[in-house]
Each structure stands twice: as C-alpha cells, then as structure tokens.
Amino acid sequence: MNKQVDYIIVGQGIAGTILAYQLLSRNFKVILIDQGFEKASSYVAGALINPIVLKRITKTWRADDFVKYNRPFYKQLSLYLGNTFYHDMPFEKLIYSDDEKYFWKLRYNQEDLKKYIAPELSPIKNSTPFSKEFFSGIVKETAWLDIKLLLESFRTHLKNLSCLIDSEFEYDKIIFQEDSIIYKSIKAKKIIFCEGSQLTNNPFFNDIPMSLNKGELITIKSNEIQTKSILKKSIFILPIDKDTYKVGATFEWKWENENPSESKKLWLIKQLTELTKAKFTVINHEAGIRPSTKDRRPAIGLHKNYKTLALFNGLGSRGCFTAPLLAEEFIRFLENKEALDKEVDINRFYD
Numbered sequence: 001m002n003k004q005v006d007y008i009i010v011g012q013g014i015a016g017t018i019l020a021y022q023l024l025s026r027n028f029k030v031i032l033i034d035q036g037f038e039k040a041s042s043y044v045a046g047a048l049i050n051p052i053v054l055k056r057i058t059k060t061w062r063a064d065d066f067v068k069y070n071r072p073f074y075k076q077l078s079l080y081l082g083n084t085f086y087h088d089m090p091f092e093k094l095i096y097s098d099d100e101k102y103f104w105k106l107r108y109n110q111e112d113l114k115k116y117i118a119p120e121l122s123p124i125k126n127s128t129p130f131s132k133e134f135f136s137g138i139v140k141e142t143a144w145l146d147i148k149l150l151l152e153s154f155r156t157h158l159k160n161l162s163c164l165i166d167s168e169f170e171y172d173k174i175i176f177q178e179d180s181i182i183y184k185s186i187k188a189k190k191i192i193f194c195e196g197s198q199l200t201n202n203p204f205f206n207d208i209p210m211s212l213n214k215g216e217l218i219t220i221k222s223n224e225i226q227t228k229s230i231l232k233k234s235i236f237i238l239p240i241d242k243d244t245y246k247v248g249a250t251f252e253w254k255w256e257n258e259n260p261s262e263s264k265k266l267w268l269i270k271q272l273t274e275l276t277k278a279k280f281t282v283i284n285h286e287a288g289i290r291p292s293t294k295d296r297r298p299a300i301g302l303h304k305n306y307k308t309l310a311l312f313n314g315l316g317s318r319g320c321f322t323a324p325l326l327a328e329e330f331i332r333f334l335e336n337k338e339a340l341d342k343e344v345d346i347n348r349f350y351d
C-alpha cells in the first residue's frame with residue numbers, strides 16, 4: 001500500500017527546511033529525504049541576513065522584498081519550533097581610510113540606501129584592542145541565524161511527525177505515472193530537489209549551469225574581543241555566544257577536496273590578527289560548498305520534460321536571506337499557477 005503525500009522534498013539544508021515548513025504550514029503533506037548534514041553547506045554557514053554588499057555598499061538583488069518578508073517569517077518559525085534561532089544584530093563595517101569615509105557618505109546620499117545605512121561614521125566604541133583606530137559604519141535590517149539549532153530542531157520536528165527519511169535518495173527508484181510519481185512506497189504529486197551543491201549528481205538536473213564555490217570559516221574563543229554587532233572588514237566576526245565568535249568566510253572557485261584546509265584556516269587567522277591584537281583560540285574549523293549558478297540567480301522550477309520533478313536550488317551565498325520568500329513564490333507557482341520570476345525560473349537555461 002502506498003503512502004500518499006503532496007510533495008517529496010530531497011535535501012534538508014536551508015532550502016529544503018524552509019520549503020517544507022512553508023508547505024506544512026499550508027496543510028500540505030510532505031516527506032523529506034535527507035542523508036544528513038555532513039555535506040550541507042547550510043550547516044556550516046555564517047547564516048548572516050544582510051541586504052547590503054558591504055564592499056561596494058550596494059543593495060543585493062531584490063533586497064527590499066526579502067527584508068520585508070524575513071523577520072516576521074523567521075519569528076513565526078521560531079515560535080513554531082519553540083526556540084530562538086533568529087537574532088537581530090547590526091553590522092558594523094570597519095572603515096579606516098579617507099576614501100572609504102568619503103565613499104560611505106556618497107552612498108548614504110542615495111535615497112534607496114538611507115533605510116539600510118546610518119548617515120554618520122563614528123569612532124568604534126568597544127574595548128576590543130583593534131590594530132587601527134577604525135570608524136564604524138552601521139548597517140541596519142541585518143540579523144543572523146543559529147543555523148545548526150534551526151536545522152536540528154526542524155529535523156527533530158519532522159521525525160516526530162514521521163515525515164523524515166534519513167537516507168540518500170535513489171534516483172533509479174522513481175516510477176513515473178501520468179501526473180504523479182511513486183518513490184519506493186510513497187506516492188506524491190511531485191518530487192522537489194533541494195540538494196544544494198550535490199545537484200551535480202542528480203541525473204535529471206545536472207545540466208543546470210552551476211558555478212559552485214567553497215567557503216570556510218573558523219570559530220574562536222576570546223575574552224578580549226568585545227562586540228554586540230557583526231564586525232566586517234575583509235572577514236566578518238560574528239558573536240554567537242559568550243566569548244565565542246564565528247570568523248569567515250573564504251571564497252574559492254577551485255579546490256582539492258571538500259574538507260577544511262590548513263591554508264584557508266591560516267588565511268582567516270592572518271586577517272583576524274591584522275584587525276585586532278586580541279588573543280584567541282580556534283575551537284572549530286568548517287567548510288562547505290555554496291550552490292551558486294553561473295548567472296548568480298536561484299534555480300527554481302519544473303524539469304523541462306518531467307513535470308513531476310522540480311528544483312529549488314541555486315541559493316548561492318545568500319540562502320538564509322532569500323529562501324523564505326522564494327519558497328512562498330514557488331508554492332504559489334506550483335499550487336496557484338502564478339508565474340515564477342523569470343530571473344529564477346530554470347526555463348531560462350532551456351530556452
């Protein structure tokens with residue numbers, strides 16, 4: 001006897017987690033298949049929610065839409081899971097040179113950035129022993145997610161609902177029917193693949209042009225760094241607990257293997273010691289592969305031939321920022337036939 005659900009979701013990174021929650025909260029029946037967080041980019045992410053490209057001080061793609069959607073969404077998900085994984089926290093861009101100061105003022109005078117960046121730069125006010133007398137430029141509408149807590153608590157929740165299959169998906173076990181599929185003993189309207197960088201192993205979607213990149217970050221302990229904001233220069237310093245900070249992240253387009261590398265750890269330590277004389281100890285070092293597409297836009301939609309197979313991927317370096325609203329828009333497409341944003345629709349690769 002087949003178990004019947006609306007959707008099978010493959011992958012429980014941030015994409016699969018948010019999509020599953022959005023479906024469950026609309027009373028759809030869902031089964032999630034995930035092989036564990038070992039290869040999940042989400043599990044190691046800084047998980048910063050940030051609408052601004054801090055180097056150029058420009059808004060990211062559709063920043064206003066995502067900012068409006070995210071806080072109420074994550075607060076609601078926090079309540080649903082009964083924990084506090086969402087933390088509002090400002091960014092402080094560390095600014096030193098006169099050119100940088102001038103550039104900040106120039107940007108602030110842009111009408112569309114006024115909501116996001118503070119007008120005045122001020123000497124940084126905390127007792128961290130910085131290597132220079134930095135000024136601080138505040139970026140607003142920012143936050144971070146305790147992503148391990150979010151993913152683990154959602155996984156426990158799915159297990160309690162008997163909605164989780166803890167294993168690798170087997171593509172050759174799909175049986176295609178007229179307008180549904182059967183996977184092992186489960187019948188569903190569609191399978192939605194949320195496999196992050198492992199999309200490249202998926203025989204149905206491995207033609208999507210990806211530009212994967214590797215990122216690494218370290219977690220440090222220090223009782224000399226003092227900040228209640230996310231500090232940003234060439235690296236970010238994110239306070240996650242008492243005397244505990246995530247420091248990242250690296251970007252690499254070619255890599256030997258997916259493990260954390262000694263050279264990137266040393267690079268992160270070097271950036272940190274150039275910024276501050278504070279003593280610290282590295283207590284963790286992690287790496288993940290960001291699922292970016294060649295054109296840097298998400299990859300969402302239906303397979304060109306098999307309309308029972310769907311994709312929710314390509315979230316690149318900002319999955320925590322974009323997934324909630326993109327998931328809602330995808331559900332409106334699947335259920336109400338509303339058009340997908342052309343910039344995310346995978347049809348752009350098939351035309």
Ligand SMILES: Cc1cc2nc3c(=O)[nH]c(=O)nc-3n(C[C@H](O)[C@H](O)[C@H](O)COP(=O)(O)OP(=O)(O)OC[C@H]3O[C@@H](n4cnc5c(N)ncnc54)[C@H](O)[C@@H]3O)c2cc1C
Binds near residue numbers: 044318
């Ligand atoms: C170092 C680093 C820092 C980052 N910092 C940020 C940040 O500050 N803010 C931000 O928004 N984003 C950040 N990102 C990017 C963010 O991590 C990605 O956008 C996001 O994780 C993509 O999520 P995903 O769910 O698509 O993929 P993933 O998180 O990789 O999840 C895919 C899941 O699918 C499972 N899976 C895959 N194939 C199968 C299969 N065949 N069968 C069963 N299970 C399968 C995997 O095991 C995994 O659990 C960072 C990434 C890295 C590496």
